Amino acid sequence: MSLIRNDYVITPYQAGKWILELSGAHFIVNAYTKSLIDILSTQQNYTEALEKFNLDFSNTLTENEFTGFIETIFTDIPIFKDSSVEAKAPKGFIKFQKKILSPFLAGKIASFISFLFNKKLFWIFFPVLSLAGIFLAFNTPISSLNNISPVWILMLYTVTMFLHELGHIAACRKFTGKNGEIGFGIYFIFPVLYSNISSVWHANKQERIITNLAGVYMQLWCMLIFYGFYWVTQNTTSLYLAYFITLYSFIQIIPFIRSDGYWLLSDITSTPNLLEKSGTEVKNFIKNPIDWVKETREKKSFLLLYGLFNNAILLYFIITQLVYNWKGILHFPVAVLQMVKQMFTFHFSEIILPDNFMITVVFYILLFNTITVNYKKIFSPDKKRDR
Incomplete structure (x- = not known):
């Protein structure tokens, strides 16, 4: 009792x-x-x-x-038996979430690759695979990537994205004994897969770091497989896919958007809600820099620098794209609608990716993310989950 x-x-x-x-x-x-x-x-x-x-x-x-x-x-924590406060999961940036695999089934499938997340094994293979990816990225001529069917790329890449999420599940389950579901949702206007690994909160720092890197780790294994297949068969689709996976994997590690790199930096620095806290720090500094200097707060300098650098990087990217890629940006919605139409009418051979397609996708995601985050900073009250 x-x-x-x-x-x-x-x-x-x-x-x-x-x-x-x-x-x-x-x-x-x-x-x-x-x-x-x-x-x-x-x-x-x-x-x-x-x-x-x-x-x-x-x-x-x-x-x-x-x-x-x-x-x-315990105002916001429903710890009491007769508590009238309901625990609400934090709002995610992925909308219209739909479960694909239950926690039980996702965990069962992930158990087949859990051996890859032995800590010693991971810290041997992850750096080696990363170096292999860097070599591939800098030694693949762009001209070799022309005239590739985007349909095959999309189909095979979707498989690697599933393995990305399965990697997160496998690592989380290995270190905590628990995992959530794998699902499907919409980020901005783009369909994405997601994995629920909230149980990783109960892991130690090293285990959380490995879990954050687990998705990229699995995709780097996919990169190695496709690149090896290219060397055996000289199939350019395999080369393109290996190249594309490498670029996406490294983009995922960038800590200035809500990606694996963001959660990685959050855990390395032991700073939950990193984006929100850095935004608050920037807002406080801009409002009254003298008072900000006088105040004593944990990690305030790091949070300020991260917030300023984060906004500077995003602003620079958005401005350069508006200046040098404005045609691609304006044409992008039309191109997406055309591709969707061709897919639904089974005219796969007519699907052509526009120039700078991936850069334009990143632009729209970052623009959407920047607008929504800053809107919340300005119009939403600060919320604390640290008691």
Whole structure:
């Protein structure tokens, strides 16, 4: 018998902080909140909990004060059995999500590749595959990529994207014993696959880093397979696919969009909600730089530099594309509609990717992401999940 629910999971996150999981939502709690949870989970009633609290914290709260105190602490955390607050999963940037594989089935399939995520094995193969990808990217003549059927590329690339998400699932399951689903959704106007690996919050830092890199890792294995097939058969479609996978993999590691690289940097620096926190830091600095310098906050300089550099990189890319690729940008919606029409009418041979197609795709994604993120920064109140 306890005063709170017993279906929660709490694990160490970093020094003085823990991850609390409730109803699929995750909260970062500090040492004091962790101690309060321990008290509430072991006491039979509020009188006993109050006595334990006052003893442990050398306090003299009354029962009414104690009740009000814990209600304030857990305002947004549905820890109580009769809590009227529902745990809500954080809003994702992937919309219209549809489950393709259940957590059970995704975990079963992922178990066949889990051996690849042995820590020693991973740290041997990931650098080697990355170097192979760099070699491929710089030694593949662009002229060899002409006259390739985009239909075959799309079909085979979709398989590698599934393996990308399966890699995340396999790593998460190996390190935590749990995983979520693999699904389909829409990012901006583009169909994408996603994997639910929220359980990785309970892994240690190295395991979270490996899980973040797991998708790229699996695609680099695909790159090696397709490149090897090219050397045996001289099939240019295989070369194009290996080249394309390499470029996409390295783009994924860029930490200035919500990609694998973003989550990687977030875990390396132990900074949850990195984009939101850096945006808040930039906003505070611009509003009053003198007060910002005087204030003492954890990682404020890093967050400011990341926020400024992030916005500078995105702005530079968007401006250069508007100046040098404006025709491709304007034609892009028409080109996409034409490709969709040709696919639905089975005229696959007529599908032609426009020049700078992938760069234009990245432009629209970054533009959409920049507009939505900055809109939320300006018009949405700051939300804290660290207690």
